[in-house]
Amino acid sequence: MCAETPDYKQTLNLPKTDFPMRAGLPKREPAWLDRWEQIGVYDRLREKPGRTPFILHDGPPYANGHLHIGHALNKTIKDMIVRSHQMMGHDARYVPGWDCHGLPIEWKIEEQYRAKGRDKDDVPVIDFRQECRKFAEGWVDIQRAEFKRLGITGNWENPYLTMNFHAERVIAEEFMKFLMNGTLYQGSKPVMWSPVEETALAEAEVEYHDKESPTIWVKFRVSDFDLDESDRAEEEESIESRQAVIEAVEATRRKFMGAYVVIWTTTPWTIPSNKAVVFGAGYDYGLYEITGTPEECWASTGERYILADKLAAGTFARARLDEGMYRRIGDVTADQLAAMSLTHPLAGAEGGKGEWDDIRDFRAADFVTDEEGTGFVHCSPSHGLEEYELYRSLGMLEQVITYNVMDDGSFREDLPFFGGKRILKPNGKEGDANKTVIEKLTEVGGLLARGKIKHSYPHSWRSKAPVIYRNTPQWFAAIDRKVGDGNDAHGETIRQRALTSIEELVKFTPQSGRNRLHSMMQARPDWVLSRQRAWGVPLTCFTRKGVLPTDADFLLRDPAVNARIAAAFEVEGADAWYAEGAKERFLGADYDAADFDQVFDILDVWFDSGSTHAFVLRDREDGAPDGIADVYMEGTDQHRGWFHSSLLEACGTLGRAPYRNVVTHGFTLDEKGNKMSKSLGNTILPEKVIQQYGADILRLWVAQADYTADQRIGDTILKGVADSYRRLRNTMRFMLGSLGDFREEDRVDPADMPELERWVLHRLSELDETVQSGYRAFDFQGVFQAVFNFATIDLSSFYFDIRKDALYCDGDTQRARAARTVLDILFHRLTTWLAPVLCFTMEEIWLERFPGEESSVHLIDFPETPAAWRNLALxxxxxxxxxxxxxxxxxxxxxxxxxxxxxxxxxxxxxxxxxxxxxxxxxxxxxxxxxxxxxxxxxxxxxxxxxxxxxxxxxxxxxxxxxxGAKCQRCWKILPDVGNHTHDGVCGRCDAALSEAGVPAA
Known part of the structure; x- marks a missing residue:
């Protein structure tokens, strides 16, 4: 052995690659986006023959603002679904879309008008609609660029827009199917109404916030008592006994006459519309007498009050009456309550013009509870659904419906005492209606107590102002009426079809979504289709003048008229409905236009988006062959939104749900689990994340999260995601470096591989099953965790750790060639398996090894895994x-x-x-x-x-x-034979490798 050992580092087969450790994603990702567009990746995938279509139908975002983190989560999950199914052999088409009609856009244009001192009502409706269209077009372009920056694949050049002329035609046609199949009707019932926006709202357009409301305890006087005991009196044997019964009834009458039934409400403004009071038949009620009063009390000594026993003490406490100031003087039975007649507290009031002088209806109702209030509920059926349904079932609506509240939430001008008073101001703040009603009730002695309560209250999600229930004429789709279209395979009514679809035709991820949508569909009322606005698709129908809505020929049902409307909309869009002479044009020569009224309400935007299956899945070449989507995927709020309206609409026109799978994600919260809001300053913008980390880190955050629940995001979480990314990137970098000199002739058949390599192939066969079943089940967290753990634990910490010695130090041995063969197999699987998640990074890795103008990992399918690789014994x-x-x-x-x-x-x-x-x-x-x-x-x-x-x-x-032994200067093993070979300072294995490589001995 020489005194100086040669430097053998250059003889090692160390990994060689230009693939950088630092990703630099924010700067490099846009170039890959440009490249995909230049080589037409999406279109080239459509050209692959013989594939089964897989359609994820895009729930349309609203075209009126920059994307938030919820948009990023939603579109990324969709993209992973589409990309993974494409790489599993499908033709996975994705047509992005936008919801373009409706109040949010109209509201923005009105805001612009107000800022300029203009009045919307002074602008021709078509001009106003054109401004709304232009506004939506601008935001579609902005959002499209923002979505593409996330790496979302799709037909971005030809998306669907609900305001496209063909879309407006189909939406109108879908509405006219309801017109023709008998489920459309005009009715008058309480609906969620926004006084600020002056329109009805769908449930999906309402959100709940805490609101402080005035509460009042109101006195309704017992004005008569008519308990018919004549039969019992007749049954008595003696005149004296019969007389005793009569006297007892009269005594009871005197006891109750002049007593007060007390109601409690958090909406004082509804008292002028009161028509009845109801009680609970199964509760215990008592008659209470006031024995003393403190100062500043609205009760008087000697007055008698009827209250539910369970709630009496609380009610008197609110009236400032201590326990010693009242006493219970008797029971009040349900029969006795039913025998009473009540008068409104404003009855006989000077200046009331008799408005409230009629006797109030008084009966039992099953929606009364004894949990809060007084045990009595005041009824204004024009402003409450439960009261409305009660009196509808009794056939008494005509006697109890009022029209006291106008579109803007003000009382009708001729209403005594309250005319013109507003429930809400135009800015959404509390108006003067509650205050005025309370003051008048105080003046006439109609109050027992008052207070304030903070409670959850419905608000418009657009204006953020409170909403009210208000009785107005609206158009409805009846969901329990037989649909006259013959599509009865899954039920005769919309509700039956919807429930059957949920129970038998649709798979839900997570399963809880099924229960939620099912319970909503079981309980929901008829669908309110109409809105009182201008920007949208109108209800394309005509009504006969002088005919009641309940009459069979109230609505014009003519296929020829419908066809003319559809043809015009195809060419001109829905603006054709508002053009001069439209009524005469559509009715044609068969009808006298003077005999008909043209309906100008617009369709609920949820009907627009609910109809998208028809003009996207059915009508487009890249739609679904049978018009049914494989997947609808949206946030959990869409169980009452798009999932819901799409189900109702399709069940009314197709006879079944328009989807086979419903996949639901939760909401995005900050790191502490708080809802994001600008006021809290805890919002995370996708644009900022991309600028700092890159879109792939955002996509990886989505893949690592359990999207079926609420997810959290913040700086600390994103740093953890970036760390996982770096570990995975290092694993892929090692493979790239080790495969730099791999040739096809070096490939080793699995049967000739060492056990360790065959074990890796077995693990790949297991993982292939996990990955593909996970992707099919939309379980991206499960897929990524399985692949990540395999890459970092099975590979980096085990297989790579062991085989580095053979890869670096062996010559052209079977072991080294087998290891490189396995690395090649791993490379193809890991890059494709992870491409749906890390679409930019896997493209970078693929091009590092397979450069070329037409090359892309996204044109590749998941490789097939031979069954022979599975070896349970090994x-x-x-x-x-x-x-x-x-x-x-x-x-x-x-x-x-x-x-x-x-x-x-x-x-x-x-x-x-x-x-x-x-x-x-x-x-x-x-x-x-x-x-x-x-x-x-x-x-x-x-x-x-x-x-x-x-x-x-x-x-x-x-x-x-x-x-x-001594340390080998080439492989660093300490072995007894080091120094006993041709080359100085090496072991026998390394000496053979050096000789094979032609390295001369020192």
């Missing part, structure tokens, strides 16, 4: 090998920490193995290579007391010994 054996290896590496780590050794190659431990099967397994492999030591001895001798053990691997003990 897997069981190597599970034991890895268990034993854990004990050895842990024992050596102790020595390294104590600085006995610097590296594991300095060791040659003795490993005691009690289990014969495990010992045989270890002896059948080169266990010192597996443990990365220079030597190792295996023995069945009992484990000595001083041996290192791991409690979770019983029966294995390690006694540390240092390796014997």
């Amino acid at each position: 897997a069981a054996k190597w599970a034991e090998v890895r268990q034993a290896r854990r004990v050895v590496t842990a024992a050596l780590e102790v020595q390294r920490v104590e600085k006995v050794i610097g590296a594991s190659l300095e060791a040659a431990p003795v490993v005691h193995v009690e289990d014969e099967t495990m010992l045989a397994a270890l002896k059948s492999v080169t266990f010192e290579d597996i443990c990365i030591t220079s030597g190792l001895s295996l023995t069945a001798d009992p484990v000595p007391a001083e041996a290192f053990r791991l409690s979770e691997v019983p029966g294995v003990g390690v006694v540390f010994e240092k390796a014997d």
Whole structure:
């Protein structure tokens, strides 16, 4: 051996790659986007023949603002679904779309008008609609660029817009199917109404916030008591007994006459519209007498009040009456309550013009509770659904419906005392209606108590102003009426079809979505289709003048008229409905236009988006062959939004749900679990994340999260995601470097590979099943965790760690060629498996190895995995090998920490193995290579007391010994034969490799 050992580093086959450690994603990702567009990746995928279509139908975002983090989450999940199904052999088409009609855009244009001192009502409706269209077009372009920057693949050049002329035609046609099949009707019932926006709202347009409301306890006087006891009196045998019954009834009458039934409400403005009071038939009620009062109290000594016993004390406390100031003087039965007549507190008030002088209806109702209030509920059926339904079922709507509240939330001008008073101001703040009503009730002695309550209250999600229930004429789709279209395979009514679809035709991810949508569909009322606005698709129908809405010929149902409307909309869009002479044009020569009214309400925008299946899935060449989407995927709020309206609409026109799978994601919260809001300053903008980290880090955050629940995001979380990304990037970089000189002729057949390589192939066969089943189940968290753990634990920390020695130091050996063959197999699978998640990074890695103008990982399918790779017996054996290896590496780590050794190659431990099967397994492999030591001895001798053990691997003990020999200057193993070969300072293996490479001896 020479005095100076040659430098053998240049003779090692070390990884060589230009693939950078630092990704630089924010700057580099746009170039890949440009490249995909230039080579037409999306269009080239459509050209692949013989593939089964897979259609994810895009729930349209609203075209009126920059994207938020929820948009990024939503579109990324969709993209992963589309990309993964494409790479599993489908023709996975994705047509992005936008919701363009409706109040949010109209509201923005009105805001612009107000800022300029203009009045919307002074502008021709078509001009106004054109401004709305232009506004939506601008935001579509902005959002399209923002979505594309996230790496979302799709037909961006030809998206669907609900305001496209063909779309407006189809939306109108879908509405006219309801017109023709008998489910459309005009009715008058309480609907969610926004006084600020002056329109009805759908449930999906309402959100709940805390609101402080005035509360009042109002006195309704018992004005008559008519308990018919004549039958019981007649049954008495003597005149005296009959007279006693009559006197008892009269005594009861005197006891109740002049007493007060007390109601409690949080909406004082509804009191002028009161028509009834209801009670609970199953509760205990009592008659209470006031025996004393404090100062500043609205009750008087001697007054009598009827209250639910459970709620009496609380009610009197609100009236400032202590326990000693009232006493219970008798029971009040349900029969006695039903015998009473009540008068409104404003009855007979001077200046009231008799408005409230009629006797109020008084009866039992099952929606009364004894949990809060007084045990009595005041009824204004024009402003409450439960009251409305009660009196509808009784056939008494005509007697109890009022029209006291106008579109803007003000009382009708001729309403005594309250005319013109507003429930809300135009800015959404509290108006003067509640205050005025309370003052008038106080003046006439109609109050027992008042207060304030903070409670959850419905608000418009656009204006953020409170909403009210208001009775207005609206257009409805009847969901329990037989649909006259013959599509009865899944039910005769819309509700039946919807429930059957949920129960039998649709799979839900997560399953809880099924229960939620099912319960909503079971309980929902008829669908309110109409809105009182200007920007949208009109209700394209005509009504006969002088005919009641309940008459059979109230609505004009003529296919020829419908066809003329559809043809005009196809060419001119829905503006054609508002053009001069439209009524005469559409009615044609068969009808006298003077006999008909043209409806100018517009369709609920949820009808627009609910109809998209018709003009996207049915009508487009890249739609679904049968008009049914494979997947609808949106946030959990869409169970009452798009999932809901699409189900209702399709069940009314197709006879079933328009989707086979409903996938739902949760909301995005900050790191502390708080809802994001600008006021809290905790919003995370996708644009900022991309600028700092790159879109792939945002996509990886989506993949790592359980999207079926609420997710959290913030700086700390994103840093953790970036760390996972770096670890994965390093794994891929190692493979790229090791495959730089791989040639096809180097490929080794699996049957000729060492066991360790065949074990890797077995793991790949398991993982292939996990990945593809996970992608089919939309389980991206499960897929990524499985691949990430495999890459970082099975590969980086085990297989790569072991095979680095062979890859670096072996010559052209079967072992080294087998290892590179496996690396090539791993490369193709990991890059494609991860491409749906890390679309930019996997493209970068693919092009690093396979450059070319037409090359892209996104044009590749997941490779097929041979069944022969699966080897359960081999897997069981190597599970034991890895268990034993854990004990050895842990024992050596102790020595390294104590600085006995610097590296594991300095060791040659003795490993005691009690289990014969495990010992045989270890002896059948080169266990010192597996443990990365220079030597190792295996023995069945009992484990000595001083041996290192791991409690979770019983029966294995390690006694540390240092390796014997000299350090090979090429592979760094310490071996006895170092220095005894042709080349100085190397072991026999390295000497052979040097000779094979033609390296001369020193």
